[in-house]
Amino acid sequence: MKRMRLGSLLAGLVGLSLFAVPAAAQPSTTAGLINDLNGRLLYVAIPITILVEVVLIYTVLRFKDSDDPEPTRENRRLEITWTVATAIVLLFVGVASYGVLANEDVTYTGGTDEIQPEQGDVHVKTIAYQWNWRMNYQSAGITELTAGDLDTGEIPQAEGLDGPVIVVPEGQDLYLTVTSEDVIHAVHVPELGLKQDAVPGEENTIKTTAQETGVYQGYCAEYCGVAHSKMYFNVVVVDQETYDGFVERQTSDESS
DSSP, X not given: OHHHHHHHHHHHHHHHHTTXXXXXXXXXXXXXXXXXXXXXXXXXXXXXXXXXXXXXHHHHHHHTTOSSOOOOOOOHHHHHHHHHHHHHHHHHHHHHHHHHHTSTTTSOOSOGGGOOOOTTOEEEXXXXXXXXXXXXXXXXXXXXXXXXXXXXXXXXXGTTOOSBEEEEETTSEEEEEEEESSSOEEEEEGGGTEXXXXXXXXXXXXXXXXXXXXXXXEEEOSOOSTTGGGOEEEEEEEOHHHHHHHHHHHHHHHHO
């Protein structure tokens, strides 16, 4: 009886721990939501794993020398206990997961035509092709931005970078509309919690807000041919003043 009560108490504490994990600073709102959920699920998985392993080891040691094993007997209290405990854990996992998956920064449900960036927000169309990227700013009129276009004196983080880049301001919404010109590719920026398939003939949009300045590497996460491993790009997050200067310089260069 004590063991069953202990199991029920443990299951309840595991479920409640889903809501007790502190949120650490994250590089983006998307990464924060995903990493927080992973942490909560880990807090659930560890005690359950330990409990199962303890029961397994106890059973092996307790009955390893039994030459005349007896059939098990029905224990309704035990069956009800583990059924209720499992239901509690699944309920809390489901609630926590829904809270993340329903968030717009993880699953953007708006259409591309509905995107209306507010002042300071950024909308970039990311076009994948074998084996590179084109980064076009829909609102600012900047096309095919690469690291070579950046002034490292203005954006020190860009020093040493190569290939396509996306420059975004800290604390503003970023919309990435992803598509492909040939085969299926996938945009993936692990540290920012961004991932979206690039499908020929389709436009899919993902959204996040960068919260820490720095350089975050992205790459193609869908095998697309012999040079797939070379499809890298970088997301450079800068402060608002630096971003405004970058846009002003880029637009003046393109218009001249």
